[in-house]
Structure formats: structure tokens, C-alpha cells
Amino acid sequence: MQKRLSLKSIALTVFSLAVMTGCTTTPPSNTENLCSIFQEKDSWYVDAHDVHRKYGVPINVAMSIMAQESGFREDAQPPMRWFLFIPYGRGSSAYGYAQAQDPVWNDYVDDEGSFFSSRSNFKDSLDFIGWYMTKTKKTNGVKLTDAFNQYLNYHEGWSGYRKGTYKGKDWLIKVARQVYNRSQNYKYQLQRCNLY
Numbered sequence: 001m002q003k004r005l006s007l008k009s010i011a012l013t014v015f016s017l018a019v020m021t022g023c024t025t026t027p028p029s030n031t032e033n034l035c036s037i038f039q040e041k042d043s044w045y046v047d048a049h050d051v052h053r054k055y056g057v058p059i060n061v062a063m064s065i066m067a068q069e070s071g072f073r074e075d076a077q078p079p080m081r082w083f084l085f086i087p088y089g090r091g092s093s094a095y096g097y098a099q100a101q102d103p104v105w106n107d108y109v110d111d112e113g114s115f116f117s118s119r120s121n122f123k124d125s126l127d128f129i130g131w132y133m134t135k136t137k138k139t140n141g142v143k144l145t146d147a148f149n150q151y152l153n154y155h156e157g158w159s160g161y162r163k164g165t166y167k168g169k170d171w172l173i174k175v176a177r178q179v180y181n182r183s184q185n186y187k188y189q190l191q192r193c194n195l196y
Contacts, residue, residue: 025122027072034063034186035193037072047123055130060186061147062129065154068179069099074120097125104132104157129154136161147183151176 030036038045048059066072074097094101096119100108105128109117112131117124136142136153140161144150153161155172166172 025074031067031072032182032185034060034189037063038193041122044122044126047126050123051126051130054127055134055144057130057133057144058183058187060183060190061145061150062126062133064147064179064183064186065129065133065151066097066126067182068151068175069094069154070097072097074122096120097122098128100125100128108132148176148180151179 028037028040030040038048048063051057051062052059075095098119100119105119108128108131109115113124113127117128119125119128132154133144133150136150136158137144139158140149140153142149142153149161152166152172155176156165160166166176
């Protein structure tokens with residue numbers, strides 16, 4: 001009887017651990033307030049400061065880009081495309097918190113990340129955004145504080161931005177303004193946070 005009970009306990013523990021490792025992290029409950037985000041996800045606050053120290057990117061701009069791209073969902077990806085009732089793939093390979101596509105994510109891993117970097121990991125994704133923003137500054141001369149043009153580069157790519165591909169996309173200009181406005185709100189909020 002004792003042996004059966006312990007075997008059941010072990011089996012239940014192993015099952016519980018397997019289920020827990022497959023769980024996804026829920027997004028913050030209030031994605032429009034940076035203080036609220038960092039109070040709810042305190043490890044994110046530490047990660048954001050690490051990325052700021054490493055690249056010099058403003059926390060409010062990097063977090064605003066992430067908010068736009070994924071809504072802070074670790075498993076975010078473009079919707080499935082359908083023909084009648086048959087799925088035939090997604091619009092792009094974008095995935096995770098940063099919505100990084102395969103080619104540029106691979107460049108980041110080769111340049112700055114590691115073999116273990118993951119797009120579904122908050123710190124890795126924010127590090128990717130910091131890396132991308134600094135490359136944008138070097139490549140296209142966009143200040144790290146310029147959330148509007150940083151986002152246009154992030155969305156269109158460096159060569160797309162140089163070619164002005166965003167100019168005919170009124171919806172994208174509107175989204176870039178939203179990223180800018182959110183970054184300004186985040187900046188104001190961050191200055192008044194009482195976190196630690």
C-alpha cells in the first residue's frame with residue numbers, strides 16, 4: 001500500500017511538472033501602464049534595465065515596440081491564412097514577444113544572442129529589440145529616443161525604411177504614431193514609478 005501511494009505521488013508530481021513547463025506566461029493585465037507592468041512582472045523590470053545598460057536604448061521605447069508587436073504575448077504570431085476551410089500557412093515567420101522573423105532573429109543570434117536565445121523568452125526578445133534599435137541607429141541614423149522612426153525601421157526593415165516603403169502605408173504611419181504616443185506615456189509613467 002505504501003509503495004503504491006508513493007508511486008502514485010511520483011507519477012502525479014512528474015505529470016504536474018510536465019504540465020507546468022508547457023504553460024505560457026500571461027500578458028500583463030494593464031499593458032498601457034509601464035509601472036503596472038513592472039509591478040506585475042518584476043523580473044521584467046530587471047531585464048529592461050539590463051537591456052538599457054547594455055545598449056543604451058530607452059526602456060520606454062523598447063517596451064512600446066514590444067507592446068505593439070505582441071501585446072506582451074510570448075507565443076504571438078501572425079494569423080493562419082486560409083483558402084476556403086484549408087489552412088495554408090502564416091503571413092510571415094514572425095514569432096514571440098518581439099515578433100522577430102526567422103532571418104533577422106538568426107542574424108541576432110549569430111551577432112549578439114546565443115544558441116539558447118528564444119523568441120518566447122521576454123529577456124531575449126527585449127535584448128533583440130535593443131540590438132535592432134542600435135543597428136537602426138548605425139544603419140539609418142535614427143536616434144534611440146525616436147520611437148516613431150525606430151518603429152518604422154522595425155516594421156519595414158532597414159532597407160525598406162531607406163527606400164521609404166512606409167510612405168504609401170497610411171495605416172503604418174498611424175501605428176508608428178501610436179507607438180510614439182505609448183512610448184511618451186511610458187516615459188512619463190516610468191519617471192513616477194515607485195518600484196524599488
